[in-house]
Amino acid sequence: MIMRPRVRFAPSPTGHLHIGTARTALFNYLFARHEGGKFILRMEDTDLPRSRRQFEESICEDLRWLGLNWDEGPDLGGLFGPYRQSEREKLYQEETKRLLREGKAYYCFCTQEELERRRKEAFLAGKAPRYDRRCLNLSQEEKKKLLKEGKKAAVRFRIPAGKIKFKDLIKGWVEFNSEIFGDFIVLRSDGRPSYHLAVVVDDAKMAITHVIRGEDHLTNTVCHILLFQALGYPLPLFAHLPMILGEDGSKLSKRHGATSINEYRKQGYLPEAIVNYLALLGWSPKKKEVVNLNNLIEDFSLERVSKSPSIFNLSKLKWLNREHLKLKENKEILKLAFPYLIAEGIIKDKFNKKKMLQAIEAVKLNLELLSDVPSYVKIFFKEASLSKEVLGFLKNPNSIKVLEELKETLPAKEISFTEAKDFLRKFKEKFKNKGLTTRDVFLPIRIALTGESSGVELFYLISILGHDESLKRVERVLSQVREIK
Ligand code: GLU
Secondary structure (H helix, E strand, O other): OOOOOEEEEOOOOOOOOEHHHHHHHHHHHHHHHHHOOEEEEOEOOOOOOOOOHHHHHHHHHHHHHHOOOOOEEOOOEOOOOOOEHHHOHHHHHHHHHHHHHOOOEEEEOOOHHHHHHHHHHHHHOOOOOOOOOHHHHOOHHHHHHHHHOOOOOEEEEOOOOOEEEEEEOOOEEEEEEHHHOOOOEEEOOOOOEOHHHHHHHHHHHOOOOEEEEEHHHHHHHHHHHHHHHHOOOOOOEEEEEOOEEOOOOOEOOHHHOOOEHHHHHHHOOOHHHHHHHHHHOOEOOOOOOOOOHHHHHHHOOHHHEOOOOEEOOHHHHHHHHHHHHHOOOHHHHHHHHHHHHHHOOOOOOOOOHHHHHHHHHHHHHHOOOHHHHHHHHHHHHOOOOOOHHHHHHHOOHHHHHHHHHHHHHOOOOOOOHHHHHHHHHHHHHHHHOOOOOHHHHHHHHHHHHHOOOOOOOHHHHHHHHHHHHHHHHHHHHHHHHHHOO
16 A cells, blocks of 8 residues: 655744745645645644634635645644644643653653753853753652642653664754753643644654654754654654755844745735745756746655755745736736725726726736736826926927827827837837937827836837827826926
């Protein structure tokens, strides 16, 4: 029987979905889909004070937005549920009892204050601030007495001495000496599990075959392997993804700009561009760089994941967003940019859809973000007010002649983009023998129609604004020009 991989994405719902975490989700998803396996979503909400349902919902929403749908999870259920760690506490407590019975874990009565004080002492004495195993050496009587007195006890895992060696699917062989780790807590004194215990119990009970996560978890993996072994569970395979660094080489953080998917979404990035960019953070495609989720599923393999850190480069993400926008139909861009157009007051209850689609066509290649749409298409819907200086610039015989001529010759019927191009070419010819350059002819027209000295191609303006609107704008500008002294 072929074992289909089962991988999991296990975020802690203590904040919004982070770029790095989203990359982990994506790589798990791609691996599962490429291999025909299952992608499982598990909420690691054991840190009760910091975990919020609102963050769980936000993470799920962002994953869906990116197109990373899961097969089992808190909302969907599945054979291995529940998928929220806060709902699995009994299981962790039972497994802890087993460790205690087998002498692989022990009660620890040390208080936070005591531990803190001893950590400081160890540090000052130049020793590693590991747990000093004080409670490991308590006699049975002492333990019984303390428990009877109702003293609160956590449970610590007793780390076996020796070397731990495992083959990481990305990094190759990794070896650690277990001595560097202190006996860590598996169950807190309030009965809640530690991250280490919950992860191991869940990965085993959920039949996870591959644990794919960031390199920052490498030392945790060592603790996990020891726990897997102590609990008699089969080991999954491990793959540690390279770190994501800012352009200055330090760990990606707020200092480098937006770090949550949510922020990029609000800024007007497309999910396709984010997914494409995240895939390039540590993985190299075989062929082209601009790819969609299906291309990625087809091509993905852990062998092509890099060992060295990836640098987060915002310009590259913007470039990809531009490329993915180019691939979109105008209708789709309109749908996606709708909230921005409403917010900027370009679209009210009723709007001219045909004109809006034409405007999008005209500005499409300039767009970097969806949120750019309003500022680019604005000129087609709103007349600009021209400053005194600009009007002064237009107040010269040549510009006025050009605008007067335009007024007289603007095609009365609707014209296509090609017809508008043709019209402008012929229009320009008329001024050639009068010694006017292309710029002398086109700049006043552009300024009269938009108030700007640069922007979309003129033929788009002539065609989309149409006869009446163009005439209105030109006449208004001409009368304003005449008024100034
Ligand atoms: N909950 C952990 C985190 O958010 C992930 C743990 C894991 O992937 O094993 O960092």
